Amino acid sequence: MSETLHIIGGGMAGSEAAWQAANMGVKVVIHEMRPKVETFAHRTGHLAEMVCSNSFRSDDDEQNAVGLLHWEMRAANGLIMAMADKHRLPAGGALAVDRDPFAESVTAALTAHPNISVEYDEITDLPEDGHWIIATGPLTSAGLGAAIQAETGADALAFFDAIAPIIYAESINMDVAWLQSRYDKGDTDEERKAYLNCPMTQAQYEAFIDALLTADKTEFHEGETAGYFDGCLPIEVMAERGRETLRFGPMKPVGLTNAHAPDDKPYAVVQLRRDNALGTLYNIVGFQTKMKYGAQTEVLRMIPGLEDASFARLGGIHRNTFINSPTLLDNQMRLKSKPHIRFAGQITGVEGYVESAAMGLLSGRLAAAEILGQPIETAPANSAMGALVHHITGGAEAKTFQPMNVNFGLFHPVEGLKGGRRGRKDRYKAYTDRAKADWQAWLAAQS
Numbered sequence: 001m002s003e004t005l006h007i008i009g010g011g012m013a014g015s016e017a018a019w020q021a022a023n024m025g026v027k028v029v030i031h032e033m034r035p036k037v038e039t040f041a042h043r044t045g046h047l048a049e050m051v052c053s054n055s056f057r058s059d060d061d062e063q064n065a066v067g068l069l070h071w072e073m074r075a076a077n078g079l080i081m082a083m084a085d086k087h088r089l090p091a092g093g094a095l096a097v098d099r100d101p102f103a104e105s106v107t108a109a110l111t112a113h114p115n116i117s118v119e120y121d122e123i124t125d126l127p128e129d130g131h132w133i134i135a136t137g138p139l140t141s142a143g144l145g146a147a148i149q150a151e152t153g154a155d156a157l158a159f160f161d162a163i164a165p166i167i168y169a170e171s172i173n174m175d176v177a178w179l180q181s182r183y184d185k186g187d188t189d190e191e192r193k194a195y196l197n198c199p200m201t202q203a204q205y206e207a208f209i210d211a212l213l214t215a216d217k218t219e220f221h222e223g224e225t226a227g228y229f230d231g232c233l234p235i236e237v238m239a240e241r242g243r244e245t246l247r248f249g250p251m252k253p254v255g256l257t258n259a260h261a262p263d264d265k266p267y268a269v270v271q272l273r274r275d276n277a278l279g280t281l282y283n284i285v286g287f288q289t290k291m292k293y294g295a296q297t298e299v300l301r302m303i304p305g306l307e308d309a310s311f312a313r314l315g316g317i318h319r320n321t322f323i324n325s326p327t328l329l330d331n332q333m334r335l336k337s338k339p340h341i342r343f344a345g346q347i348t349g350v351e352g353y354v355e356s357a358a359m360g361l362l363s364g365r366l367a368a369a370e371i372l373g374q375p376i377e378t379a380p381a382n383s384a385m386g387a388l389v390h391h392i393t394g395g396a397e398a399k400t401f402q403p404m405n406v407n408f409g410l411f412h413p414v415e416g417l418k419g420g421r422r423g424r425k426d427r428y429k430a431y432t433d434r435a436k437a438d439w440q441a442w443l444a445a446q447s
């Protein structure tokens with residue numbers, strides 16, 4: 001059996017995975033299909049090309065989860081962060097990057113590494129043996145997508161994400177909202193209270209529909225509309241089809257009694273469903289949307305109980321290939337049915353350049369350690385890296401699994417700290433302090 005690590009896809013995740021494994025002394029081959037085979041979003045043949053915005057988002061490692069992920073990757077000698085820092089552009093608290101020099105220097109560093117070679121070819125089959133990481137991203141080529149689907153089953157591979165907004169539980173006003181499953185269905189008290197309900201009067205419903213109809217929306221790209229129009233229409237499209245459509249769809253008020261005012265029959269109800277095992281995040285059921293981000297927060301805060309909602313992620317509909325990691329991967333990011341194959345990057349159901357690179361960093365280290373015969377534990381649960389990998393490989397609801405950004409809702413609470421908005425600053429500082437200590441200990445155990 002070959003002791004070389006093969007990585008399919010030289011994007012954010014594949015590049016970082018290669019760097020980490022090569023620095024641990026493992027020979028790596030990156031298989032990248034560009035420039036021979038192109039995608040609709042990439043423009044160049046460089047590795048680690050940023051396909052859209054040039055931002056790595058917040059660089060605040062004390063108060064922001066993505067800033068913390070930056071910190072952890074820097075501490076682990078991450079290539080993506082080193083090159084992002086080198087080609088940083090002024091952008092206030094955000095880390096904006098000069099995209100072409102960034103991608104050129106990632107490519108140069110990888111091709112100059114004595115343990116790394118790059119083969120420019122498209123891989124279309126799942127390898128039968130060896131050590132592999134699949135990091136082919138949201139635009140995985142059709143051939144490989146079909147091979148993954150054949151292995152995992154059609155339901156376990158998505159080609160679009162239709163994301164409903166996700167809200168921090170602590171920001172929902174429980175004096176207005178209440179917990180109840182429709183018709184009190186369920187065998188346990190927990191199941192009978194599995195949903196959080198926000199009631200609307202007729203006037204509130206009409207105003208909400210007006211706001212949906214006039215909100216700024218993102219246009220669909222060519223070919224984007226296939227696949228999701230049947231099952232998961234954006235709410236604004238439903239509203240366009242008729243003012244009552246939502247009231248007979250995801251906002252139907254039946255089978256629910258307002259716990260705060262049992263005699264008031266709501267005209268419509270918005271339901272939220274628990275999004276993680278910790279119960280810190282809730283998604284709005286059936287509320288996939290193409291509203292622009294600014295419009296989205298404005299419109300969704302019109303929902304009674306969500307006036308002060310903080311969003312862990314906003315909704316969207318995109319071309320995006322990703323697997324159902326909670327059912328398919330173990331916590332070492334290995335495909336359970338073919339453990340010689342790991343997955344990394346956006347295809348695992350994380351979202352964004354930084355999160356994808358982070359999952360590359362982790363999978364590269366895990367794979368190299370296994371090849372070297374010194375397997376290591378996956379990232380500690382209280383680090384940003386660990387919070388993310390534990391979410392995708394188990395913490396998330398498999399049935400409703402959708403791509404996720406890193407956010408503090410994925411972290412185990414720190415005991416003894418004040419909840420709510422007022423305690424947020426201290427809480428986030430406590431999360432990031434704890435994460436840094438655990439991450440450093442994990443790194444130190446490998447050196």
Ligand SMILES: Cc1cc2nc3c(=O)[nH]c(=O)nc-3n(C[C@H](O)[C@H](O)[C@H](O)COP(=O)(O)OP(=O)(O)OC[C@H]3O[C@@H](n4cnc5c(N)ncnc54)[C@H](O)[C@@H]3O)c2cc1C
Nearest residue numbers: 009011012013033052053123136137141345346352353356
């Ligand atoms: C249109 C679009 C816009 C986006 N905008 C943003 C944004 O603004 N900000 C953000 O943070 N994220 C954005 N994303 C998400 C972004 O793609 C990811 O954050 C990040 O690039 C994912 O990293 P990755 O390594 O998983 O995939 P990628 O960076 O896409 O890398 C995957 C690589 O695999 C290669 N590949 C695919 N199939 C094969 C194959 N069969 N054989 C060999 N090579 C293959 C591809 O050519 C590519 O180089 C966007 C995605 C899309 C599709």
